[in-house]
Amino acid sequence: EIVLTQSPASLSLSPGEKATLSCGASQSVSSGHLAWYQQKPGLAPRLLIYDTTNRATGTPDRFSGSGSGTDFTLTISRVEPEDFAMYYCQQYDFLPPFTFGQGTRLDIK
Amino acid sequence: QVHLVESGGGVVQPGRSLRVSCTTSGFTFSRYGMHWVRQAPGKGLEWVATIWYDGTNEDYADAVKGRFTISRDNFENTLYLQMNSLRVEDTAVYYCTRDLADYAPAGTFDYWGQGTLVTVSS
Numbered sequence: 001e002i003v004l005t006q007s008p009a010s011l012s013l014s015p016g017e018k019a020t021l022s023c024g025a026s027q028s029v030s031s032g033h034l035a036w037y038q039q040k041p042g043l044a045p046r047l048l049i050y051d052t053t054n055r056a057t058g059t060p061d062r063f064s065g066s067g068s069g070t071d072f073t074l075t076i077s078r079v080e081p082e083d084f085a086m087y088y089c090q091q092y093d094f095l096p097p098f099t100f101g102q103g104t105r106l107d108i109k
Numbered sequence: 110q111v112h113l114v115e116s117g118g119g120v121v122q123p124g125r126s127l128r129v130s131c132t133t134s135g136f137t138f139s140r141y142g143m144h145w146v147r148q149a150p151g152k153g154l155e156w157v158a159t160i161w162y163d164g165t166n167e168d169y170a171d172a173v174k175g176r177f178t179i180s181r182d183n184f185e186n187t188l189y190l191q192m193n194s195l196r197v198e199d200t201a202v203y204y205c206t207r208d209l210a211d212y213a214p215a216g217t218f219d220y221w222g223q224g225t226l227v228t229v230s231s
Binding site: 033035037039043044045046047050056057088090092096097098099100101102103 | 144153154155156159168169170171204209215216217218219221222223224
């Protein structure tokens with residue numbers, strides 16, 4: 001099973017700042033099958049990025065994904081007020097189990 | 110537009126059974142793999158089970174293998190999760206999710222229902 005570790009656990013930024021969220025894998029996600037989700041309190045998660053770099057339908061272009069192997073990054077170029085939420089990475093490298101990171105909370109500074 | 114609506118959650122005693130359902134609309138249900146993902150109160154996300162578009166293959170997390178069964182009715186556009194021998198640690202919001210890819214599931218989740226809360230408590 002691939003274990004994903006997200007860092008930092010929480011991040012406090014002001015609107016307009018750049019956010020960099022990291023996701024490390026215990027073994028290579030060689031397929032690049034890495035996704036990012038956003039979750040706001042009381043709501044279901046929303047798919048933002050899939051296959052490391054592809055934005056899902058409706059994802060603003062200030063969100064971008066990058067990385068390979070065991071190191072992946074979600075970048076928000078300029079954080080908007082509606083971006084303050086929990087973010088999870090998830091791997092789907094060929095076979096189950098599909099695993100999630102423990103999450104990074106993005107808070108308003 | 111795609112809609113996934115879960116139902117059937119509630120409070121159940123340890124060791125008992127419960128079936129949750131997910132009614133779907135807005136897409137060709139029989140073309141997509143489907144999944145259940147759960148979230149314990151205040152915790153992160155955990156994949157639970159997957160079923161292929163035609164119901165021929167299923168996969169389960171080790172934590173639920175042998176106790177939970179995922180199934181689907183492609184005529185009624187409905188997904189199910191039968192949960193037996195429930196444990197306190199199964200307490201969570203259970204989300205029905207659609208796979209991003211059609212036919213063989215890729216393992217990522219592009220549409221989510223609002224979730225249904227299952228509480229296992231004596």
